[in-house]
Amino acid sequence: MVQTRMRTxxxxxxxxxxHGLHLRSWDAACDADVETWLRGHLDPEFRRWNTPLTLWTDLSGARESLRARAGQAAEGRSASFRITDAESGTPLGHIGFNEINQPLKLARVGYWVLPEARGRGVATRALLLVSRWAFTELGLHRLELGHADGHDASCRVAERGGYAYEGTMRGAMWEAGRHDVFRDAHLHARLATDEEPAGSGDVR
Known part of the structure; x- marks a missing residue:
């Protein structure tokens, strides 16, 4: 049986x-991609700060999640990338855009990094790379980044990526592993008209 490739x-x-990275499309038909997607979502640090709409915990759920993202990408509503090392192709994490709103030229960015890739500036480099891509390839004007209040590492990534802090959104995110309790979130944003952050020139 031939599997249909569903790319995000x-x-x-x-x-x-x-920036030493290659952002590749996730492929729901690729077992290695599905396994990496699952590992990232089961990581305790990811689960501490993020609560997906569907709380899946197995390969079947991970594949279905990637298929759903591929469907959204085909409709122009999202774009998802597997962060990889540009030379070795080793997977490092994920970055992508949800809720792409073309009439308003707006999207929300999210990311996570695998445990073994942390402490190397992967998230910051990927954010610089994907932001330039969104402004030039998608023609967007405003990119928003939200993270749970208290997630200081994500706050630093946002600031280094040129995303200005705009305030605290009350009760804007679910608590870890819950769909019935909310927590505050910080809102950061970057505009296409903002100055480029320092060190953002190595992008193509």
Whole structure:
């Protein structure tokens, strides 16, 4: 039986490269991609700060999640990338856009990094790379980044990526592992008209 490849990036769009990274489309038909996607979502640090709409915990759920993202990408509503090392191709994490709103030229960015890749500036480099891509490839004007209040590491990534802190959103995110209790979140944003952050030039 031939599996249909379901990629989380429209075929007409390029895959960003730069800062020692290659952002590749996730492929729901690729077992290695599904396993990496599952491992990232089961990581305790991820689960501490993020609560997906569906709380899946197995390969079947992970594959279905990637298929859903591929469907959203085909409709222009999202774009998801597997962060990889540009030379070795080793997977390092995920970055992508949810809720792409073309009429308003707006999208929300989210990311996570695998445990073994932390402490190397992967999230910051990926954020610089994907932000330039969104402004040039998708023609967006405003990119928003939200993270749970208290997630200081994500706050630093946002600031280094040129995302200005705009305030605290009350009760804007679910508590870890819950769909019935809310917590506050910080809102950061970057505009296409903002100055480029320092060190953002190595992007193509």
């Amino acid at each position: 990036l429209a075929p007409s769009l390029t895959e960003p490269r730069g």
